[in-house]
Amino acid sequence: MHKAVRQPKAAPPERIAKDLVAASATALVLSILHKGPSYGYAIIQDVRALSGGELEWSEGMLYPVLHRLEDQGLIESYEERGDTGRKRRYYRLRPDGRRALAEERRQWDVVHAALTKAWRTA
C-alpha cells in the first residue's frame, strides 16, 4: 500500500524579512531624499509605492532611522507649514548623505550582481 504523500501547501508569498527591511532602510531613505525634501509619512508612502507594497515598515521605526541619519550628518531637518497649516518636519540630504548614498548604491549593486550570478548558475 502506498503511503499517502502529503503535498506541501502552496505557501503564500511571505513578507520581506525584517532583517532585510532594516538593512535596506538607510539606502531607501537616502534614495527617496535624493529626489527632494520629504517628511516621515510621505517617505513611508514612497517606500510602499517603490516596493509595490512588499516592503512593510512598522511606521514608528522610520523616525529613529531618520534621527540616526541626522545625527550622522547625512540628512538635516527643518520645519515648514504643511498643506494642513500645521508645522511639519521635513528632511533633506546633506553633501555627506549624497556620498553615503553613492556608497550604499555601490554595495547594493555588488550584492545584487553576486546574487544574480549565483542564481543564473544554480
Added chain:
Amino acid sequence: MTESDRTVEKAITTYCTELDAEAELASRDLAEIEDHLRALIDDLRGRGMPLGDAIAEAGRRLGAPRLVAREHARVRSPFGARIAPWRARSAAAIVAVLVVVGLVFDLPDGGVWSRFAFELGCGGVLAIALLARRGWARPILLGGLASGVAVMALSEWAFPQAISPWLVAQLGVVMFLAPWRRGELAPAGVALALQVWAYGVATFVLSFQVTTRGGPDLVAPAAQIALVAAMLATAGCVMRARWAAIASGLSAVTLGVALAQLAQLSFKFPALHPGGFRFGTLGLAASGALAAAVAAVVAWRGARSLLGSLRGVLAD
C-alpha cells in the same frame, strides 16, 4: 472642533503619552509622531474606513509605543537631539582653544587648585565628550557658556573696555550649541542647561567683594552654598538622580538669598551705566535662582531613580 476631531486628538494624545512615558522624547520628536498619526488617520478615513477602525489601524501601523520608544532611545540621548557632527566639532575646537589659552596664560595666576582650574578641566572633558557625542555635554556647555556670555556682555557694556576675545569665542560656541529649533532639548537636557546657568550666575555673584580691614568679604556669601549645590545638582542631573532636584532646589533658595544680599549693595562703581549695571546684576542673580528652581522641578519629574546611575553617562 467636531466630535470625531476630539476623538482623534484624544487617541493621538493617549499614544504620545504612552510613548513619552517610555522614552522621554523631545517635544519636536513627539510632534513629528503626532503629525504622522494625524496624516495616517486622515488618509485611512479618506479611503472610507470608519473612525474607530482608522484609529486602531493607525496605532497598529505605527507600532506599539513601547517598541517605538525603545528604538528612539537607541538613537536619541535622554538629554535631547544630538547636534550635527560639524557643529559638535566646531564647538569642541573653540572650547579646546579656550582651554589651551587658559592653561598657558591664566592658570599660572589662578593656581592649580582654583575654581578656574576646575572649570578649565571641565571644559577639556566636555570638549572630548562633545566629540564623542555624549548627549549631556551639549546642555552643560550651553548653560555654562551662555551664562559666561551674559556676565561678560553685562560687564563690557557697563565698564569701558575693549570687547574681550573670550566673549566672542564663547558666543561662537553658544551659537553652535544653541537649540535653534523648538523642542530640540529633552526635559532632562533643559534641566541640565538651567542648572549650569545657575552655577555660572553663582560664580558671578561671588565676584562681588568688599574690602574691609580684615580683608575681602563676600557681598553675598549665600552664593557659596548655591555654587556647591549647583555643582552637585549638575552631576545629579547627568545621572538622572532624584537627589539632583533637592540640590537644585537648595541652589535656587540660596541664590534667592544671595540676590537679597546683593540688592543691599550701593553699586557705586565707576561704570558707564551704573543703574543699568545694578539692574543687570540683580536680573542675572534672579535668573539664576529662577533657572535653578525650574531645573529642580524638571529634574524631579524626569529622575530615573533616587540615586541615579553612572551607566548613562558613558553610554547615553
